[in-house]
Amino acid sequence: MKRLVDVIRRFPLSLIVPTVLLLLVLVIPFLASFITSADPVKIAVRDRLALPSLAHLLGQDEFGRDRLARLLYGGQVSLAVAFASAAIAALVGVLFGLIGAYFRGPFEFVTSRLADIVLCFPPILLALLVVTLFGPGALTLVAVLSILYFPVFARITFSEALRVSALEFVEASRALGTPSHRILLGTILPNISGPLSIQFSLTVAAAITIESGLSFLGLGVVPPAPSWGQMIRGARGFMVQDPLGIFIPCIALTITIFAINLFCDRLRDVLDPKSITKRARLFVAQASKSACEVALDMATVARIDGLRLETLGAKSAPIPLIEDVSIDLREGACTALVGESGSGKSLTSLALMGLLPETIHRAGGQLSLRAKSGELVSLDRADERTMERVRGDEIAMIFQDPMTSLNPVHKVGDQMVEAILAHRPMSRNDARGLALKLLQIVGINEAERRFNGYPHQMSGGMRQRVMIAMALTCEPKLLIADEPTTALDVTIQAEIMDLLQRLRSEYANGLSMLFISHNLAIVSEIADRILVMYSGQIVEDGPARDVLFDPRHPYTKALIASMPSTHEGLHSARGDRLQMIGGAPPLPHARPSGCSFRDRCPVAMPACSAERPQFKSFASEDRRVRCLKAGELAA
Ligand SMILES: Nc1ncnc2c1ncn2[C@@H]1O[C@H](COP(=O)(O)OP(=O)(O)OP(=O)(O)O)[C@@H](O)[C@H]1O
DSSP: OHHHHHHHSSSOOGGGHHHHHHHHHHHHGGHHHHOOOOOOOOOGGGTOOOOOSSTTTTBTTTSOOHHHHHHHHHHHHHHHHHHHHHHHHHHHHOOOOOHHHHHHHHHHHHHHHHHHHHHHHHHHHHHHHHHHHHHSSEEEEEHHHHHHHHHHHHHHHHHHHHHHHTSSHHHHHTTTTTTTIEEEEEEHHHHTTHHHHHHHHHHHHHHHHHHHHHHHHTTSSSSSSSOOOHHHHHHTTTTTHHHHHHHHHHHHHHHHHHHHHHHHHHHHHHHHHTTHHHHHHHHHHHHHHTOOOOOOOOOOEEEEEEEEEEEESSSSOOEEEEEEEEEEEETTOEEEEEOOTSSSHHHHHHHHHHHHOOOOOEEEEEEEEEEEESSSEEEOOHHHHHHHHHHTTEEEEEOOOOOSSSSSOOOHHHHHHHHHHHHHHHHHHHHHHHHHHHHTTOSSHHHHHHSSSSSGGSSSHHHHHHHHHHTTOOOOSSSEEEEETTTTOHHHHHHHHHHHHHHHHOOTOEEEEEEESSOHHHHHHOOOOOEEEEETTEEEEEHHHHHHHOHHHHHHHHHHHTTOOHOOOOHHHHHOOOOOOSOOOOOOGGGGGTTTTTGOOOTOOOHHHHHHHOOOOOOTTEEEEOOOHHHHHOO
């Protein structure tokens, strides 16, 4: 009982109306004997096509049979046939699709060829074949419809499962030795349930309509037994004299199909953890409208001011991911954002680009940019058209994994030309010339040959160079480099860092950079300013040298102490041995009260759990530290 109450309490609100509607549609036909005492097959020729009366609420059909009784009893047959055939088709199709996609080889061959063979058969021919074997009737209909629809499920499952099987979390499950059936049912199936639930609703709807066609040909429900298909078939001959006859079963069909589609659609949204509710969308829209503009001084190219990002799930309360993050990106300077995985570096940069995932929204703060023209743009209030111009033209971004950033089916040169033409009004020939020049600038030998090559013909380092060249096509003011060397080996890392340094010094109008990394050693090579991020907050901010050689936050100190570096000064600052930072950063939903770092902090005191530390600035120093002991640590 307690369990039932719990289930009811957690039942998603958005499913209530579709569930009630679906239950009504499904249950009412099965209450036929309580609703009417009329016999659905009893003929009364004298009353044929009679209008509705108290005795016959929906009138009488071409044989004088009670239409309400036929509608209710016929609904039982139609719904049972439709649901049974859709369920069998889904079960068989999903099984074939999953096995074919996961095990490949002969399993793939059997799945695809079987589906091809069934799809090649004209449906009527197939129906005739099954009727010859089993004779007409509701069971025959179920068999015909299941055979007709299972290839659709098999194909959808096959292609979706193929896509999901290639994702890293499935590889990870395999590497952990998870048995195949668990991966198939526990990992892959939930990830493809969205398109399958929609296909199920479409199949039920289609099965109800096809039942009418097959019954019309005498291949389905045998008269005088009622079904909605039979009712439509019978009423077709009297459409002009008695439009109600065809209207009633059609309305029943429409409401049923609508209820099933609505339910499956909502169910998909509820099952998908990435979906957001309408209410949440409205909230986002309102939050965006309430933003206000910030003034930028001439030395600042972009500013993030008091940024707060929250999750926006359909099921749970919002969880803060980023809190009170403020960053000034200075003209021509490289600002580095450093922190452990999950600290919020990427989300901060994606917010600036207007590329936040749908499930995350900006709950506070402002984002502003000084464009090349000198115009001030409020990125938090900009519409999508403005953001399209800003991306690439004003702010460009390079990502961690150059292997997946380029489109594998287009030549490298074509992709570069398209990127140039999207922002710059010039001929294709000029764009080609510019692309070749950029390839040379980023140090790609045999630029012409590489221009005509595909991404898979290049090494990781070369692809990252291409990505950098593409990022520079419109001479942006700001380049966001999100862990641009993490996926590369050490020697290539060094080459890419040299390239970025060279580009900064050669760039005509001064290239400002937001360099994101978890690696302080790499950052120390390029950054003018370092911001250390921990658990969604900036905890230390200052000129690179000061932060590296005189860290004031215990987390920054711990990061430096754990960092293998060839940098002499850093070695002497922390002694010879590398030191580990104990524990792990808290997950966003489980951040402790007070300072998020206190559980790992060697100098934590009781006050650290009582209050969230605010930024502490130091007189005559251009630095900020978010720690109650910042003053002491500085001393
Ligand atoms: N789409 C999302 N939905 C919900 N939470 C998310 C989403 N993307 C990121 N997060 C959470 O937001 C926090 C910050 O993530 P973010 O990717 O910005 O971290 P990061 O510092 O860039 O880490 P990494 O170096 O691993 O990329 C993490 O706790 C992460 O789990």
